[in-house]
Every structure is written in structure tokens, then in C-alpha cells.
Amino acid sequence: MSEPPRRGGPGDVRLAETLLVVDDEANVRALARDALVSLGYVVLETDDPQHALRLAKEQSIHLLVVSDYPGRRAGVAARPSA
Numbered sequence: 001m002s003e004p005p006r007r008g009g010p011g012d013v014r015l016a017e018t019l020l021v022v023d024d025e026a027n028v029r030a031l032a033r034d035a036l037v038s039l040g041y042v043v044l045e046t047d048d049p050q051h052a053l054r055l056a057k058e059q060s061i062h063l064l065v066v067s068d069y070p071g072r073r074a075g076v077a078a079r080p081s082a
Contacts, residue, residue: 022052023067
């Protein structure tokens, strides 16, 4: 479901911000992950909104990228409460 975080290449000056990608399509997650990692971000990923909630509670997430899950209300369910 999720892979260990990946960082950008050598010389990356960004403070490795953590992004969480939630999508039920593995190829969409892989595309997003590869693009974001190449820009120097730490990327967590999952295909399950409930797992996304657990990750958000355990990690400091700077940006959440969520797919539309018909009938599962992932956008609402995966939004951590303030």
C-alpha cells in the first residue's frame, strides 16, 4: 500500500516537505510520486482513505493530494480535523 518516503537528488535545497498521495489507481500514484520525488519532496502514498487518515495522524503532512472516491467521500474523510 505505501512505500517508504523518497527524497530528491543531491543538492536539493528544499526542506523535504511531505506530501501524501491518495488514489485507488496504482499507476496514478506512481506517476504523482515519481514527479514529486524528482522535485525533492518526500512522498507517502496509499490507496485507502482510512490508511491516509492514520498516516496523517502519524506524520507531518504538508500537502494532501486526494482522488475522488465515488461513494466513499475520501476528500472529506481524509481531511484531518483541526
